Amino acid sequence: MLFLQARVLVLGALIIPGVASQSPAFAQGPATGVNVNVVNTALNVRSADNPAFAAVTITFRDQDDTFTAGGGWVLQGSSYTVPSGKRLVIERVAGNVTVDSVNPFKIMLRLVESVPGTTSVSHFIGISTETMRCALGSTCVGVGEQTKIYVDAGHSIRPESVLDLTAASPRTVLTGTVNGYLVDLP
Numbered sequence: 001m002l003f004l005q006a007r008v009l010v011l012g013a014l015i016i017p018g019v020a021s022q023s024p025a026f027a028q029g030p031a032t033g034v035n036v037n038v039v040n041t042a043l044n045v046r047s048a049d050n051p052a053f054a055a056v057t058i059t060f061r062d063q064d065d066t067f068t069a070g071g072g073w074v075l076q077g078s079s080y081t082v083p084s085g086k087r088l089v090i091e092r093v094a095g096n097v098t099v100d101s102v103n104p105f106k107i108m109l110r111l112v113e114s115v116p117g118t119t120s121v122s123h124f125i126g127i128s129t130e131t132m133r134c135a136l137g138s139t140c141v142g143v144g145e146q147t148k149i150y151v152d153a154g155h156s157i158r159p160e161s162v163l164d165l166t167a168a169s170p171r172t173v174l175t176g177t178v179n180g181y182l183v184d185l186p
Helices: none
Strands: 053-064 070-076 086-099 106-115 121-128 132-135 136-150 158-167 172-184
Touching: 053 070, 070 172, 086 106, 086 158, 106 136, 121 136, 158 172
Parallel strands: none
Antiparallel strands: 053 172, 070 158, 086 136, 086 172, 106 121, 106 158, 132 136
């Protein structure tokens, strides 16, 4: 029987993944004593789509001096029409009604959207029955809500409150704001 004998010469290094070595080839970072200075330069970035560039705040107020006890009384703020080529995105609506009496009452706050050539659309914002004394002889109710309402170019919005009074009021005032921004239509 004849046996062959062979010799194999291996040159190089055996690398096993996941096993770290203490050799300098695997060291991380600069050598000890070397200082590194990283400088970040500020970049001027401009976002033409940023809503803050076309912010819209619509304030409203209405007053009536003839409300008697009962429901269905309406106070209306002035209308705002969205400019052509734009869309209004409403993100927050807040309203406050002050009644010159100390009797509790209820209110509903809504935005009425007028669409040319069709009937109006009401966007319900909120209702409140929680009254509080806000001044000598006056009672207040506030309603506020975050929302996302889109109003197209040429459409108008008008805030309204509907009241249910438990007693006559010599003066009833609605105040508030609509907050959002305008975006360009595609």
